[in-house]
Amino acid sequence: xxxxxxxLPGDGIGPEIIDAxxxxxxxxxxxxxxxFTFDSQxxxxxxxxxxxxxxxxxxxxxxxxxxxxLLGAVGGPKWDNNPSHLRPERGLLGIRKALDLYANLxxxxxxxxxxxxxxxxxxxxxxxxxxxxxELTGGLYFGTPSERRDNGNAVVDTLSYSRYEMExxxxxxxxSAQLRSKKLTSVDKANVLESSKLWREIVExxxxxYPDVEVEHLLVDAAAxxxxxxxxxxxVIVTENMFGDILSDEASVLTGSLGMLPSASLAExxxxxxxxxxxxxxxxxxxxxxxxxxxxLSAALMLRYSxxxxxxxxxxxxxxxxxxxxxxxxxxxxxxxxKKINTEExxxxxxxxxxxx
Ligand code: NAD
Numbered sequence: 001x002x003x004x005x006x007x008l009p010g011d012g013i014g015p016e017i018i019d020a021x022x023x024x025x026x027x028x029x030x031x032x033x034x035x036f037t038f039d040s041q042x043x044x045x046x047x048x049x050x051x052x053x054x055x056x057x058x059x060x061x062x063x064x065x066x067x068x069x070l071l072g073a074v075g076g077p078k079w080d081n082n083p084s085h086l087r088p089e090r091g092l093l094g095i096r097k098a099l100d101l102y103a104n105l106x107x108x109x110x111x112x113x114x115x116x117x118x119x120x121x122x123x124x125x126x127x128x129x130x131x132x133x134x135e136l137t138g139g140l141y142f143g144t145p146s147e148r149r150d151n152g153n154a155v156v157d158t159l160s161y162s163r164y165e166m167e168x169x170x171x172x173x174x175x176s177a178q179l180r181s182k183k184l185t186s187v188d189k190a191n192v193l194e195s196s197k198l199w200r201e202i203v204e205x206x207x208x209x210y211p212d213v214e215v216e217h218l219l220v221d222a223a224a225x226x227x228x229x230x231x232x233x234x235x236v237i238v239t240e241n242m243f244g245d246i247l248s249d250e251a252s253v254l255t256g257s258l259g260m261l262p263s264a265s266l267a268e269x270x271x272x273x274x275x276x277x278x279x280x281x282x283x284x285x286x287x288x289x290x291x292x293x294x295x296x297l298s299a300a301l302m303l304r305y306s307x308x309x310x311x312x313x314x315x316x317x318x319x320x321x322x323x324x325x326x327x328x329x330x331x332x333x334x335x336x337x338x339k340k341i342n343t344e345e346x347x348x349x350x351x352x353x354x355x356x357x
Contacts, residue, residue, distance in 0.1 A: 002035045003307055006066040008059070008095075010044040011088060012280025013290035014072025020292035020347040021070055021299045027351050028303070028312050039066070043095065044074025044088035044280075054091030060098050063271065068306040069095075070299060071275035076282040096136055101265035101273055102165065103172045104134040104244065105301075108251045108261065113324045117256030117333045120228060128231040128254050133176055134244025135169040136265055138162075139195075141241055161195050161240065166202050168268065173238025174210040183214045183235035187223045187243055199240065220247070227251055252277060257332045259291030262298035264305050272306045274298040284331075288342050291330040293320055296350065319353040 007022065009015040022038050029036045041059040048054050054074070063069050074088040084090070095101075109129045115122045143158030170186070177184040186203045188196035200217060207215055218226070220243045226233065227247060231254055239247065252261045261277035276294030284290055296316060304313035327338030328349055341349070 001307070002037070003067045004037045004039065004065070005302075006062050006069045007038050007040045008043040008063075008069060008071040009040060009046075010072040010074040010091075010280060011046055011076045012073060012282045012285040014044075014074070014280055016072075016285075016288065016290050016343055017276065017292045017295040018070060018072045020343055021295045023347055024296055024316060024351060024354070025299055027354050028316065031315075031354065032309070032312050034309070034312075043071070043091040045076050045079040047091060048079060048082070048086055048088065052086075054086065054088050055094040055098075059091075060095065063095060063099060063273075066271055068271060068302045069099075069273040070295075070302060071095075071273055072295065073276065073278065073280035075280045076285070093141065095273065096265060097142070099271055099273065100137060100267045102135060102137045102268070103169055103266045104132075104136040104248075105172075105176065105264045105266065105305075106132040106134065106248045106251070106261060106277060107301075108132065108248075108254055110255050111260070111321060111324050113327070113338075114256040114260070114329075114333060114335060117329075117335045118253055120253060124229065125231055125254050128234075130231065130234040130251065131176055131180060131236045132244060132248045132251060133169065133173045133236060133238040134248060135161075135165065135240045136244075137241075138165045139241035141245075159193070159195055161198070163198065163202065166199055166240075167206075169240075170199070170202055170206055170238060171209075172266075173236055174206055174213050176238075177213045177236040178210060181235040182212055184216075185223070185234055185237045186215060186217050187220050187237055187239035187247065188217065189220050189243070190217070191219060195240070203238075223247060224250060228253065248277060256334070257291060259294050259330065259332045260297070261294050262301055264298070264301040266305060272302065274302040274306075288344060289331045290343050291332050292343050292347055293330075296320060296347075315354055315357060316350070319350045319357075322353050323349045 009018040147156040190196040258278035300313040300316040303309040
């Protein structure tokens with residue numbers, strides 16, 4: 001099959017990890033008889049440098065015509081003091097909104113060999129395998145523009161959600177749970193926030209549509225605590241934008257490094273955008289030592305969710321696990337033993353496994 005993939009390498013280590021992903025995807029294409037066409041477009045700080053905007057119109061229209069989008073990361077100190085409309089992150093928020101990528105899925109699964117790389121005790125994280133379903137286009141990050149009042153000494157940020165926006169992400173949470181262990185944890189702050197009260201009402205209403213799913217409600221503060229004290233109790237967590245943002249970064253410690261966490265952002269019937277959960281890691285950009293695995297796992301999610309290429313996706317995941325089992329690791333992973341390798345060597349090892357399968 002032919003698939004047109006738009007690449008948004010972005011900033012920092014973005015281009016390095018996207019290169020790794022295109023190499024692996026090309027090998028998958030050859031092996032399974034697919035033709036992947038890659039169309040690289042600008043976003044973030046590098047787009048600001050080239051076009052004076054973090055999200056050029058050309059990028060948006062290429063993404064709208066793509067079969068799927070693979071993004072590296074945006075941001076870096078070079079643009080930290082820019083005015084807010086010229087911040088790299090605006091590009092990311094803008095593309096999510098432009099494509100209505102309302103559902104962010106982050107699977108968090110520890111690799112056995114890397115359990116010791118987590119700052120948490122091995123016996124605590126053993127058996128953890130969860131999926132965070134986060135609302136991505138509403139809530140505090142998209143409220144009416146923030147306001148400074150009282151000569152800049154008071155601020156107003158707005159948290160607003162429509163019933164429709166809540167219903168579709170809650171449905172996605174239930175549907176994701178149906179495909180896994182059928183347990184859904186809904187995270188909110190219903191003891192304080194009106195938005196969370198409506199959220200909880202909707203979750204209760206939806207139970208009747210998904211009778212096979214067991215549902216629990218957790219306040220976000222308790223959820224944050226339980227994620228690191230008893231992570232294996234979770235299967236699918238569904239939550240709004242900001243809570244999901246914070247909880248999914250917290251959950252990354254279960255995998256040993258941010259460099260291991262993929263994500264998928266999906267529209268209702270449209271295109272999907274896939275990206276690692278980490279940022280642009282400016283501290284190691286250009287050194288060739290970035291861990292490409294989060295991006296490669298994101299590429300696998302792309303094959304699975306956007307193209308329904310399950311076998312191809314599973315082979316990438318198997319190859320990654322096999323390389324980690326062989327003891328290969330990149331510098332971000334605090335493992336006790338094995339062979340430390342760089343981005344290119346890790347990519348080559350994964351490709352070698354795929355080719356000999
Ligand atoms: P970061 O995730 O970029 O880096 C945090 C730490 O993890 C750094 O020490 C970095 O070297 C390391 N790290 C991250 N990914 C790695 C990988 N693949 N391999 C090896 N090490 C890795 O977070 P930060 O330092 O807080 O932010 C840096 C920039 O990235 C900022 O400009 C921030 O706004 C931006 N950011 C972008 C995204 C995104 O594009 N989705 C997400 C978060 C942060």
